[in-house]
Amino acid sequence: MADNTVILDGSGVKRALTRIAHEVLEKNKGVEGLVLVGIRTGGVFLAQELAERLAEIEGVEVPCGAVDITMYRDDIKGHAEHLPVGKTELPFSIQGKKVVLVDDVLFTGRTIRAALDALIDQGRPSCIQLAVLVDRGHRDLPIRADFVGRNVPTSRSENIVVAFDAGNKPTEVILQK
Amino acid sequence: MGFRHKDIIALKDLTREEITLLLDTADSLSEINQRDIKKVPTLRGKTVINLFYEASTRTRTSFEIAAKRLSADAVNITASTSSVVKGETLSDTANNLLAMKPDIIVMRHAVSGAHEYLAKRVSCSVINAGDGAHEHPSQGLLDMLTMRQKFGRLDGLKVAIVGDITHSRVARSDIYGLTTMGSHVFLAGPPTMMPVGIERLGNVTVCKDMREAVDQADVVMMLRIQLERQGKTLLPSMREYSRYFGLNPEVLTLAKKNAIVMHPGPINRGVELASSVADCDQSAILTQVENGVAVRMAMLYHVCGGEPVE
Numbered sequence: 001m002a003d004n005t006v007i008l009d010g011s012g013v014k015r016a017l018t019r020i021a022h023e024v025l026e027k028n029k030g031v032e033g034l035v036l037v038g039i040r041t042g043g044v045f046l047a048q049e050l051a052e053r054l055a056e057i058e059g060v061e062v063p064c065g066a067v068d069i070t071m072y073r074d075d076i077k078g079h080a081e082h083l084p085v086g087k088t089e090l091p092f093s094i095q096g097k098k099v100v101l102v103d104d105v106l107f108t109g110r111t112i113r114a115a116l117d118a119l120i121d122q123g124r125p126s127c128i129q130l131a132v133l134v135d136r137g138h139r140d141l142p143i144r145a146d147f148v149g150r151n152v153p154t155s156r157s158e159n160i161v162v163a164f165d166a167g168n169k170p171t172e173v174i175l176q177k
Numbered sequence: 178m179g180f181r182h183k184d185i186i187a188l189k190d191l192t193r194e195e196i197t198l199l200l201d202t203a204d205s206l207s208e209i210n211q212r213d214i215k216k217v218p219t220l221r222g223k224t225v226i227n228l229f230y231e232a233s234t235r236t237r238t239s240f241e242i243a244a245k246r247l248s249a250d251a252v253n254i255t256a257s258t259s260s261v262v263k264g265e266t267l268s269d270t271a272n273n274l275l276a277m278k279p280d281i282i283v284m285r286h287a288v289s290g291a292h293e294y295l296a297k298r299v300s301c302s303v304i305n306a307g308d309g310a311h312e313h314p315s316q317g318l319l320d321m322l323t324m325r326q327k328f329g330r331l332d333g334l335k336v337a338i339v340g341d342i343t344h345s346r347v348a349r350s351d352i353y354g355l356t357t358m359g360s361h362v363f364l365a366g367p368p369t370m371m372p373v374g375i376e377r378l379g380n381v382t383v384c385k386d387m388r389e390a391v392d393q394a395d396v397v398m399m400l401r402i403q404l405e406r407q408g409k410t411l412l413p414s415m416r417e418y419s420r421y422f423g424l425n426p427e428v429l430t431l432a433k434k435n436a437i438v439m440h441p442g443p444i445n446r447g448v449e450l451a452s453s454v455a456d457c458d459q460s461a462i463l464t465q466v467e468n469g470v471a472v473r474m475a476m477l478y479h480v481c482g483g484e485p486v487e
Contacts, residue, residue, distance in 0.1 A: 068205065071206075071209070071217040071218070071219040071247075071478075072217060072218060072219070073219075084198075084201065084202075085201070085202045085205040085206060085475075085478070086205055087204075087205045087208050088208055089208075117218065118217075121212070121214050121216070121217070122212065122214075123213075
């Protein structure tokens with residue numbers, strides 16, 4: 001049976017997201033030209049949470065979209081078990097915008113690489129920043145996050161799960177050994 | 178759940194879950210067709226050969242666009258411009274094509290079962306783009322996607338299919354697909370064009386009168402009368418066919434208020450479909466064409482990662 005350790009509980013996740021929201025505002029000097037794009041599926045829920053935090057702090061709604069990276073993965077060959085293909089939903093143009101890309105767990109960096117390709121196909125943002133709830137290391141590609149909720153050193157055999165409730169609110173982060 | 182088929186030959190071979198997966202994928206991929214840059218790198222480096230032994234504009238173009246939108250290299254071969262006219266057999270053509278290392282062969286052939294024969298002989302994936310009077314799975318899927326988009330479900334829909342059922346591969350794929358997904362199919366057509374025992378396929382009712390089939394239907398699917406083939410031998414006259422089995426505004430009022438009219442194309446205006454019906458608000462014919470690209474992208478995507486089913 002898997003040995004589960006809770007790394008962040010509900011309030012820990014909330015605090016981490018609030019801190020990221022403040023860091024995003026500080027780095028970008030406000031919300032001017034800012035858009036949030038979550039990577040399906042966990043990243044989308046976290047992007048919505050961040051948008052709520054930013055609205056609470058600044059009183060401005062930051063546009064929030066979703067990017068699906070299934071068609072941009074680099075490992076279709078030999079994969080019989082395809083991931084379900086989701087929709088990319090960007091109800092705004094990212095042309096010239098400061099995009100904050102949001103994901104739940106940063107691991108090898110391949111998902112982020114695919115998301116960068118998917119985003120650039122939609123337009124040319126002025127910059128892309130990366131926000132993740134957990135950075136667990138083991139990068140295959142030279143990618144790093146601008147905003148990290150929690151750094152968690154892991155072994156490759158371990159797994160990190162971000163749990164969400166029925167309303168898609170993050171409840172806890174679990175390390176599975 | 179994954180898609181574990183190397184080939185897509187017939188909707189008869191697919192389960193409800195597999196059809197749902199293909200439709201869900203197509204639904205998601207349709208977003209790519211709305212973008213400024215209509216291309217994703219998914220099948221980069223893959224080669225798709227469109228091998229068409231029969232004339233086709235819609236299906237071939239649709240498969241070609243689908244392959245290109247997924248970044249595959251698409252090569253078109255039509256029988257009239259290939260060595261087929263020099264007498265080369267399908268088996269030899271397949272071996273020669275295989276030597277060029279394609280990943281997917283999309284084939285249309287006039288002989289029912291030609292794809293089955295090909296798929297057993299080649300290592301690459303084979304997609305059926307229509308074989309004789311057997312099946313036309315991509316058309317069946319795009320029809321189902323169009324219906325699902327309109328009604329949000331396929332389960333419990335009443336679908337009327339009217340015309341030459343015997344010779345229609347579209348009808349056969351629609352019947353297999355729709356009944357697997359829980360729709361009820363009502364068929365109508367001249368007795369010379371209605372296969373004996375087709376109601377044994379399951380949720381299928383054969384109607385003597387077209388009005389009976391259209392009555393309270395959610396979808397009215399009109400089939401093309403193949404003027405170049407059966408039109409000359411199985412029907413007394415086009416006028417008579419049009420009178421008894423053509424869809425005009427008056428017959429359409431029998432269907433549900435929000436019913437849609439579908440046709441696999443090309444339309445014989447004034448024969449199976451009155452021009453005013455073909456262009457009316459209830460017509461979903463151009464939506465079908467639009468959905469064709471997304472459905473074929475989904476088929477190419479799923480066979481590329483699939484494995485042979487033992």
